[in-house]
Amino acid sequence: MPSTSIAFGTILILIGILGAIAGYLNGRYSNTALIPAAFGILMALCGFIAWKMPNLRKHLMHGALLIALLGVIGTLFSPGIKNFLTTGHVDDTTSFVAQLSMAAVCVLFLILGIKSFIDARRNRDVT
Numbered sequence: 001m002p003s004t005s006i007a008f009g010t011i012l013i014l015i016g017i018l019g020a021i022a023g024y025l026n027g028r029y030s031n032t033a034l035i036p037a038a039f040g041i042l043m044a045l046c047g048f049i050a051w052k053m054p055n056l057r058k059h060l061m062h063g064a065l066l067i068a069l070l071g072v073i074g075t076l077f078s079p080g081i082k083n084f085l086t087t088g089h090v091d092d093t094t095s096f097v098a099q100l101s102m103a104a105v106c107v108l109f110l111i112l113g114i115k116s117f118i119d120a121r122r123n124r125d126v127t
Helices: 002-025 031-052 054-076 079-087 093-126
Strands: none
Touching (some): 002 031, 002 054, 002 093, 031 054, 054 093
16 A cells, blocks of 8 residues: 555646646646645655554554545635536636646545455455
């Protein structure tokens, strides 16, 4: 699971950087475009520390899943997504795609993490 956290964190970092670059090229640069990168850094950091300190792995992976959950909740309540859900109209395509990508990556990470915890519990109960 730590390697999954690092991989998904890296994807979020790329989403943030590419979103910031695309916003800059479209003349709509904002520091908030780097929010996915901040979530990605925290998620990857949890993965790296869990890799180096196996005794903290369970706690750090729970932390990474909490970061992903906050990412999903934060994106669903962002103005761009709320505007799309209420009006069906997208004001800024670049930020909308970045927000939707961040939500999708975080949801997928949550699914994989929950499945991993369920599998670990089943394996522990068997022995």
